Amino acid sequence: MGTAVDAVAKEANGSVTEKKTEVVFVLGGPGSGKGTQCANIVQHFGYTHLSAGDLLRAETKSGSENGTMIQNMINEGKIVPSEVTIKLLQKAMEESGNDKFLIDGFPRNEENRAAFEAVTKIEPEFVLFFDCPEEEMERRILSRNQGRADDNVETIRKRFKVFLESSLPVVEYYDAKGKVRKIDAAKPVEEVFEAVKIIFTPKEKAAA
Numbered sequence: 001m002g003t004a005v006d007a008v009a010k011e012a013n014g015s016v017t018e019k020k021t022e023v024v025f026v027l028g029g030p031g032s033g034k035g036t037q038c039a040n041i042v043q044h045f046g047y048t049h050l051s052a053g054d055l056l057r058a059e060t061k062s063g064s065e066n067g068t069m070i071q072n073m074i075n076e077g078k079i080v081p082s083e084v085t086i087k088l089l090q091k092a093m094e095e096s097g098n099d100k101f102l103i104d105g106f107p108r109n110e111e112n113r114a115a116f117e118a119v120t121k122i123e124p125e126f127v128l129f130f131d132c133p134e135e136e137m138e139r140r141i142l143s144r145n146q147g148r149a150d151d152n153v154e155t156i157r158k159r160f161k162v163f164l165e166s167s168l169p170v171v172e173y174y175d176a177k178g179k180v181r182k183i184d185a186a187k188p189v190e191e192v193f194e195a196v197k198i199i200f201t202p203k204e205k206a207a208a
């Protein structure tokens, strides 16, 4: 994945067209509903959903040399070095065969952001930001029951701290570029998705 224009399709008439890889970053605090809403977006808008957290968790189970380091970082709510996460994202993007991606839970800090841009040369179309109060996020995580090692009160507090100190500045960076689409994520799932749909529906379709 050398540049943003990285897919070349040969048409039936022999002409060659360049396809631009489209990326939407999906950010928000732990438990804000990123994964839930990404699943809905995939159904309606044809994106491939890549959760950085899911890719890292899968890597810990694959027996790779980085597995133990990743698991330790996740248990502490810390951000895994960008190089590791970006390689996993690039591999998943290449294997998907799609050219439209929801990248969920990434970039999580300035290092993630700058490294992704430097390596892939991809600028996100926009950043979907799920805004939710901490008490609601904590309630959701504690009743999630997916067996995640980091879904306990002690690690949740660490993840909230990392979110405030390292991830929110990334949202602010993109906000200054006019790229943030903020959603009130404290509402019920269906209402949140109604707001999400408006953002993904092309303007000409919405007007029709």
Ligand SMILES: Nc1ncnc2c1ncn2[C@@H]1O[C@H](COP(=O)(O)OP(=O)(O)OP(=O)(O)O)[C@@H](O)[C@H]1O
Pocket: 028, 029, 030, 031, 032, 033, 034, 035, 036, 037, 053, 105, 140, 141, 143, 144, 185, 186, 187, 188, 189, 190, 192
């Ligand atoms: N709008 C909502 N209202 C109530 N519960 C919700 C809502 N959205 C998601 N949930 C539930 O909250 C929990 C967390 O949601 P989800 O896993 O989508 O969050 P996330 O942002 O991906 O979290 P993480 O960053 O920890 O991966 C899940 O059990 C999900 O079913």
Ligand SMILES: Nc1ccn([C@@H]2O[C@H](COP(=O)(O)O)[C@@H](O)[C@H]2O)c(=O)n1
Pocket: 030, 051, 052, 053, 054, 056, 073, 074, 075, 076, 077, 078, 079, 080, 081, 085, 104, 105, 106, 107, 108, 112, 150, 159
């Ligand atoms: N860019 C990222 C994303 C995630 N992590 C680590 O995974 C944990 C779980 O992430 P979720 O998005 O599934 O909540 C997270 O707390 C980090 O430890 C990461 O390092 N880098």
Ligand SMILES: [Mg+2]
Pocket: 034, 035, 051, 053, 105
């Ligand atoms: Mg998630």
